[in-house]
Amino acid sequence: MTPRRPPGDHPGGGVRSRRRPTAYLTRPGLALGVAALVPLAFLAVFFVLPVSGMLARGLFPDGALDLSGVPEVLGRSRTLRVLTFTLVSSTAGVVLTLVLGLPLAFTLYRLRFPGRGVLRALVVMPFVMPTVVVGVMFRSLLSSGGPLGGLGLDGTWVPILLAFVFFNLAVVVRTVGGLWEGLDRRAEESAAALGASPWQVWRSVTLPALAPGIVAAATLVFLFCSTAFGVVLTLGGLRYGTIETEIYLLTVNFLDLQGAAVLSLLQLVAVVAMLVLAARTRSRRETALQRVGAQAAARRPTRGDLPALAMTGLAVGFVLLPVGTLVARSLQVPDGWGFGNYRALGDPDATSALRVSVSEAMANSLRTAVDATVLAMVLGLLVSVVVSRRPRSRGWARAVSTLDGAFMLPLGISAVTVGFGFLITLDRPPLDLRTSPVLVPIAQAMVALPLVVRTLAPVLRSIDPRQREAAAALGAGPWRAAWTAEAPVLARPVAAATGFAFAVSLGEFGATSFLARPDRPTVPVVIYQLISRPGAEHLGMALAASVLLALVTVVVMGVVERLRVGSVGAF
Secondary structure, X not given: OXXXXXXXXXXXXXXXXXXOOOHHHOHXXXXXXXXXXXXXXXXXXXXXXXXXXXXXXXXXXXXXXXXXXXXXXXXXXXXXXXXXHHHHHHHHHHHHXXXXXXXXXXXXXXXXXXXXXXXHHHHHHHHHOOHXXXXXXXXXXXXXXXXXXXXXXXXXXXXXXXXXXXXXXXXXXXXXXXXXXXXXXXXXXHHHHOOOOHHHHHHHHHHHHHHHHHHHHXXXXXXXXXXXXXXXXXHOOOOOOOHHHHHHHHHHOOOOHHHHHHHHHHHHHHHHHHHHHHHHHHHHHHHHOOOOOHHXXXXXXXXXXXXXXXHHHXXXXXXXXXXXXXXXXXXXXXXXXXXXXXXXXOOOOOOOOOOOOXXXXXXXXXXXXXXXXXHHHHHHHHHHHHHOOOOOOHHHHHHHHHHHHHOOHHHHOOHHHHHHHHHHHOEEXXXXXXXXXXXXXXXXXXXXXXXXXXXXXXXXXXXXXXXXXXXXXXXXXXXXXXXHHHHHHHHHHHHHHHHHHHXXXXXXXXOHHHHOOOOOOOHHXXXXXXXXXXXXXXXXXXXXXXXXXXXXXHHHHHHHHHOOOOOOOOO
């Protein structure tokens, strides 16, 4: 009878090697799990709870699920009109943004010429501008007293569409341009050497390589167009509205929480579907990206680049014209030209429409944006470290991917839903924060957090894991090895993400319009209050405040561009 071997004995005399534990069950893995719990708790309390609370008020009015009003809400003629306008305007915005953005991405990321860095910063500037400021820009451009007032477009849907393109141009340029910059040109050169025409090279080589970036950009542009709030609220009035503004009207003006909940739920389903598509195309884009130096990929313009250069000139003019109009009209005073509108910003008695001066509101905005940036960066770093790891287990990989997608949700969910949800859920101990000023920076951090993650996570994923393994082989512990490999690479992206988060927080309007206290408003809230009041003096002050707010965001994004890494703005 053959004696039984003790567990672990190998027939050859050795010890059978046991299966290595899953990476997430080791001590560093457990630390990563704990690191994920902090932002997850933040997301649960300040996003899931308010959104679910808002939905519960509408769908569970008496404590029991009541779906009887869903057909009535979806059957309203106004609801159908709003859904149709949201779909059509967002689709048109995607098409026009791609038509204008693709040639611009080629020029700024494949060609080398003086002033390219300035143009890159200029293109990114509209994306971080407050949506209310963008609305004021196009209102000034197309109104009766504006340079294009003679076209008769004021009060139509055209300004909304143009504002969509203006606001989202950076998404296409940075997402597609970052991929275009990293493509190996040898495939294109080989196709051309075999006799392919420029169009055939583009169709058979370049376009398939860029397809993941184009699909990802188109998905995100549609998402941002369909959830635009300040732009549509400023330019659409009562005639044109999207799902976002309709939720606002149903909540604030009509107290129709059931109708708002139905539209919020519909928006949530659409956003999740778009984010899943964006995540898949983003992973394909990151896999396809062959990282080469920007200087090696760029070349001098040639005669064949004239069409792209002409479209670039058109795009730059499209960005500069509303900005220039805003500055010029802010300098118009009743007796000619001057700085009267700017001087009125510091005068508390300049208008009875405001409780505080605009200069005080600017100070409130800066303080709030700093708080929101610190919060977004701490949470964003934790999330980025966790989602950038490559677990071997398929289950853990799926969990990491789900975590990554979960933190993108605040980009697409109605800020009105979140803001109103704060007021109806965080109103009792131990989270009685309804009158607390901390809600505003928390809401702004929630908006900036996905952008921080999208900035830092691709950089961390691009680091070769063999660098950490080499540091570990030299005796460094897991955390020391990670710090040695990642800290030098993260320095500039962290600085850039900080500026990006600050600019976005400074201009946030949707949730802030619900949460800002009357005695502590932010500048975007003040601008909307001013343009909502009749009188040339109110409009002049709103224009001046918009210029100052835009100037701050331009300076911040100029610094971000100086610290540029390939992932900044490439969602």
